[in-house]
Amino acid sequence: MWKFLLPFAAFIALAVLFAFGLNPKRDIHALPSPLIGKAAPAIALTDVMDPDRPVTNSAFKGQVYIVNVWGTWCEACRQEHGALLEIAQQHEVPIIGLVYMDQRDKAKQWLETLGNPYTAVAFDTDNRTAINWGVYGAPETFLVDTQGRIIYKFISPMTPEVWQREFLPRIAAARRAGA
Amino acid sequence: MKLLVLLFGFALCVLTAALTHALDANGQLEDPVLQTRFERITKDLRCLVCQNESIADSNVELAGDLRRQVQEMLIAGKSDEAIFDFMTERYGDFVRFNPPLEPKTLLIWGAPFAVLVLGIGIIFRVVRRRSRMPLDDEPTPGSP
Numbered sequence: 001m002w003k004f005l006l007p008f009a010a011f012i013a014l015a016v017l018f019a020f021g022l023n024p025k026r027d028i029h030a031l032p033s034p035l036i037g038k039a040a041p042a043i044a045l046t047d048v049m050d051p052d053r054p055v056t057n058s059a060f061k062g063q064v065y066i067v068n069v070w071g072t073w074c075e076a077c078r079q080e081h082g083a084l085l086e087i088a089q090q091h092e093v094p095i096i097g098l099v100y101m102d103q104r105d106k107a108k109q110w111l112e113t114l115g116n117p118y119t120a121v122a123f124d125t126d127n128r129t130a131i132n133w134g135v136y137g138a139p140e141t142f143l144v145d146t147q148g149r150i151i152y153k154f155i156s157p158m159t160p161e162v163w164q165r166e167f168l169p170r171i172a173a174a175r176r177a178g179a
Numbered sequence: 180m181k182l183l184v185l186l187f188g189f190a191l192c193v194l195t196a197a198l199t200h201a202l203d204a205n206g207q208l209e210d211p212v213l214q215t216r217f218e219r220i221t222k223d224l225r226c227l228v229c230q231n232e233s234i235a236d237s238n239v240e241l242a243g244d245l246r247r248q249v250q251e252m253l254i255a256g257k258s259d260e261a262i263f264d265f266m267t268e269r270y271g272d273f274v275r276f277n278p279p280l281e282p283k284t285l286l287i288w289g290a291p292f293a294v295l296v297l298g299i300g301i302i303f304r305v306v307r308r309r310s311r312m313p314l315d316d317e318p319t320p321g322s323p
Contacts, residue, residue, distance in 0.1 A: 034271040127244045134269035136227035
């Protein structure tokens with residue numbers, strides 16, 4: 001009996017492992033962020049549109065807000081831009097942009113031609129803020145709760161579906177918890 | 180007051196000198212001990228963009244930023260442990276090629292030994308069963 005069951009069990013175990021590993025929907029580059037549940041690192045930079053205007057996330061303390069990391073070099077950011085504009089129209093939460101590995105005038109031009117979905121857009125001059133947020137690519141979108149904790153990170157271009165499915169329920173829950 | 184300003188200025192000069200002198204023309208740390216540590220640490224940190232390269236080997240911008248971070252922390256006198264902690268706090272254990280032994284990573288560290296024990300067990304059983312079998316060249320009773 002064991003002679004048949006054991007190889008069969010081993011086969012099933014391997015099949016399950018491969019099903020996880022080879023799942024085409026799984027993004028092998030998406031890593032879980034150790035910052036989930038931790039305090040959001042400080043953003044203290046200046047605005048892309050105006051180098052004299054400071055952008056800080058402490059200004060949004062007590063609110064649920066999202067931080068969207070992007071750059072003009074990032075093709076997937078162009079892809080998600082329409083979705084972000086749509087989301088901004090809903091006025092659900094403030095959207096802080098964080099421009100990463102980029103040039104200020106390029107980023108400014110991008111927003112002028114494609115439209116600006118951001119409540120404020122911080123320009124990360126030396127990528128230090130992005131490192132503190134554990135950013136390793138773009139686009140990445142973080143959700144911060146009323147306590148100033150990161151509660152969710154989405155790595156990939158934003159879409160209206162992702163917004164509906166992943167963000168809106170979490171925003172509602174964070175507001176309930178914070179109220 | 181004047182003396183204070185002078186002292187402050189002097190301290191500032193010494194500090195900037197210390198910082199600029201910490202790197203040589205090739206961007207390497209001047210202190211050879213620090214440079215060896217730098218090389219060892221950056222070899223153990225994964226570049227998260229290319230994922231199978233270390234930040235010592237990778238040309239990606241993020242790797243450059245993280246190398247700069249390691250250099251600065253070494254110059255500031257931080258321990259290896261503090262530097263690895265800084266990285267794992269932000270990027271998770273995945274950033275290390277040599278993850279620490281923890282309940283979470285027990286499977287990674289334990290699997291080779293478990294497989295070794297399993298293999299030895301299988302060999303042991305097979306050998307024991309074979310030793311109980313009759314040898315091929317011995318005539319079996321009853322055959323002509």
